[in-house]
Amino acid sequence: MSPYELKTGVRRSSYFLPTLRETPADATLVSHRLMLRGGLIRQASAGLYNWLPLGFRVLKKIERIVRQEQDRIGAHECLMPTIQSADLWRQSGRYEDYGKEMLRITDRHDRALLYGPTNEEAITSIFAETIKTYKELPQLLYHIQWKFRDEVRPRFGVMRAREFYMKDAYSFDCDKQGGIDSYNSMFISYLRTFQRLGVQAIPMRADTGPIGGESSHEFVIIAETGESTIYLDSSLLDMRWALAAQDDRKKYREMVSRATSLYAATSDEHTPLQFDKQVPRSRQIKTHGIEVGHVFFFGDKYSKPLDAKIKAASGEEVFVQMGSYGIGISRLVAAIIESSHDDRGIVWPKSVAPFKVGLICLDTGKYKVSEELYALLCNNGFETLYDDRFDVRAGVKFAEMDLLGLPIQLIVGGKSATSGSIEFKERKSDERHFVPLEQVIPFIRKQSTADSVTIFD
């Protein structure tokens, strides 16, 4: 796993995992409550959060999948600073436009700086300095970096934090059709990414907001607690994207057109008349959702003021055609919980779970067996949180393991000891099996291939 190698196994007795039995008073959203209770995050200040070891692991899991899918469509990862110079933003005109959401700071020489809320200016400037000819296009660059937007009212934990972790990508093409093709390939890539993350994110026509431009879609996870009101054709919910890795622009065009053929719009873009015309009453859904991704095609909106020109094949100088594409990684941690939990706690999709297995040892007499199993799991690459505490009652261990939501629980000792086998429990279904020690690895291996819907791994 690159670039972060996450530890395969940890022992609960020495892990930093401050879980809470009681619900913190000021958390209203389920995901916020569960993240605090599960010891994933701790609030540092209004809209600022510390990511504790368990939460950090989830963040990195999501990041890894997002990275793989960006790389798959030929995007190149780079890294731009969190702090930017105000000059570029004055050139694009956004220094004034962006308003108070932008955190403005000054350095010791009294130069105007800002903590980047997004990077169109920065990336366009890099492009303008380096790329001069159509021969070097198209180009797709992305980075995964912390952003800051000084929200008037941060709330809902990491869902609406002031500082957040985001993947933002930028496309550069010679002409409009090329730009739209880039937009399409990113669009498809997003469907694939969210599918791998275990969530159903629906693309919707959206407002372009302060980024601007002519074409824009939001990717929204349906959740009653979501902040945006959305309108859609219920058929969309049954739609499965048969996604295969390929680089066929024509095919992408077809796929995007299919994905956007059914009515789906955020409240800004919603037109009741068209909704009624296009969608039969019985299929009209008005609900709420969480925006987890946003794609824009905005042509020369930034290349013009920042003078990013290239020589076209015809010999004439043209402004490069651009798009930008964001996925809110820190927000996704909360959004995934929001769409996958029950009354006992989190239910992580396998692909993003901080650990795959929660191993519980219930009695000292079985210590040797559980140690052996722990080593076996680690050696076979199954990420394991091993509750090796003996001064904690069984009920506490069960309740905590359910709260943490690891996909598989393995229980050694206690009731299972009489059968001389290990108890296997699937968190999601609560389905249990008793499996002999030597068959545990093959068993969970079989389980995880059986229900692996991620055809891209």
Add this chain to the structure above:
RNA sequence: CGGAGUGUAGCUCAGUCCGGUAGAGCACUGCCUUCGGGAGGCAGGGGCCGCAGGUUCAAAUCCUGCCACUCCGACCA
């Protein structure tokens, strides 16, 4: 930015109206019992009662100012 509210133990909160030596449950430490769904008992440890000033013999409590955080609304990946 408008409106409302809250700051007391690690967490959830009582005490503030009506001033008089700082409280409970959970968590933590030790011992005993219990032992498959966040156990029970006994004994402990832990507080500049958000900060600063004022009133008073005496302030967590009354007054003034500040700070922080939360909620509702307008705005947003």
